[in-house]
Amino acid sequence: MITRLLVANRGEIARRVFRTCRRLGIETVAVHSDADAALAFVREADSAIRLPGNTPAETYLQADLIIRAARGAGCDAIHPGYGFLSENADFARGAAEAGLTWVGPTPESIERMGSKIESKKLMEAAGVPVLGNLTPETATAADLPLLVKASAGGGGRGMRVVTRLEELAGEVRRASAEAESAFGDGTVFVEPYVRRGRHVEVQVVGDGTDAVVFGTRDCSLQRRHQKVVEEAPAPGLSEATRTAIHAAARAAATSVGYVGAGTVEFLYDSAKESFWFLEMNTRLQVEHPVTEAVYGVDLVELQIAVAEGRGLPEVPAPRGHAVEVRLYAEDPAAEYAPQTGTLLDFDIEHDVQFDGFGSATSGVRLDSGFESGDEVGTFYDAMLAKVVAWAPTREQAARVLARRLETASIHGLVTNRDQLVFSLRDADFLAGDLATSFYDDHPGLLQQQQPDDLVAFVGAVALAEHRRLTATVQTRIPAGFRNVVAHPQVTRFEVDGEEVAVAWLGGREGYRLAGQDDDRAVTVVEASPELVVLDRGGATTRHRVRILGDAVLVDSPFRGATLRVVPRFVDPATQVAEGSLLAPMPGTVITVSAAVGDVVAEGQPILVMEAMKMQHTVAAPYAGTVTELSASAGQQVQAGVVLAVVEPAGAAAEATDAADRGEST
Incomplete structure (x- = not known):
């Protein structure tokens, strides 16, 4: 029996695991970076251990440091959460060698499913449908569009859609660089891109010899290939498709002797009623609460039960429908630029007693890593919270969730709140017309709602x-x-x-x-x-x-x-020249692709920044000449800093003509 458990993660993830541990009578230990020292998850743990540093590489990705912390705190188990080291086989192996119970799959399962390239071969051998494999060398124009994907990770990082063959090599390089930065492995592969496909996944729980299935989820509403809205069960599947996709997920789990909770993800083509294996996430998923609400189970409790050797649970009958949204500190209208700063107020009405674990009534659940007054920095993901609504029908759940978001008090940072509300009320969404291209097909949902005129x-x-x-x-x-x-x-x-x-x-x-x-x-x-x-x-x-x-x-x-x-008098020192390219957020300059004196076209990339685990291109606002360039690769910059100045084409000639005429410009 586990008595003291360390959660090797942060924020909302750690708070989620702590909640179940408190109910089960398990003592909890948190680890935290310096940047996270004031967050709620540190206070809520029974004890907390500082990991010196701020960046993930310095803290939450230090497997040896975390294992030593667990042993020093007298822990007998480690829960990896989701993200960071949760799918790291060496971390799982190291924990076991240190005498700690690992609340997750075996290192061998993690390794076999950790490579998307190798896992697809394994699934094909197990009889699970897979998409064809391509390489940058074998792909032809007839294969377009293509999807470049990181082999070692997910979450949209290291992923690019390619519509022109001549762009493939460049996108492979960029995807590889982003994957190397995010996962420490720059391996990428290429596969056909199904534009109107749906992202349907299956929750499984295994004990090493068998696995049970807790239904489907639909996660098709995505931005930058990262999920935004998730729901269970996946709407609009025929009974034949649902049965087949459940069987494929169970076959995938048993083929690797899977232990604990995991998710098998599929690409589903509703027009053809066909599906293909995408990947298996050998961990708990961010969107697991919708499954908990529909099945009335606690998946973290099931993870712990399997880790303690208590076998597989009975699967209850599903009930009602649950919808989850991810609330991000980002601006959808500005290409999802992440936002940093202080959350002046953060209050979302929810039902404190509702957790989805067997509740007989509808309710709203809030899983959040932030509270009012917290600082949102650049070191970690931009997600502020997950908000989940359960109701007897899909339409009721969407309506309740939209209203709770609309009336929430969220101040200090731009968020995607309006995009989420618009999405939940969109006629196509409510009709179940879903696809991973949903936001490309509905650009109007990206705009911020204007406040009431009063x-x-x-x-x-x-x-x-x-x-x-x-x-x-x-x-x-x-x-x-x-x-x-x-x-x-x-x-x-x-x-x-x-x-x-x-x-x-x-x-x-x-x-x-x-x-x-x-x-x-x-x-x-x-x-x-x-x-x-x-x-x-x-x-x-x-x-x-x-x-x-x-x-x-x-x-x-x-x-x-x-x-x-707005102050009555503006400080002249804060004014910038026309054509100045400002850093959209604090971050690191990764590459610079222009020089002073270069003639650039409108939209031409000038440099690439990285912040909150994503890369962002800063491009020329119009055709012209680069007259200033203060940024360099590796440089840390603050939001609003002038990175470069592009003088509009013809501006110099106009200034010369005006000077000749004795006019000011």
């Missing part, structure tokens, strides 16, 4: 009340008072990168929005720095407000916003 007014009123109550002089003068009554006050905010100006009137008669039609005027019923109540056409709405420094956090019944107060 949000800025609410922010201005709350800010005026805050300043009135904290004033130390002229305290008896009403907020917004002017000698010229008709002249409004103007408050300027920055909202989602755009400046918004709101004109309002104050004084003894209260607050009013300037320029209103009296017949349809908005009335301020109540005003304070924490709450503004508006009356609009007889309907009142309550807006919760928090003021933190220059940030005004407004939450309405429909959609809130983070308002940043």
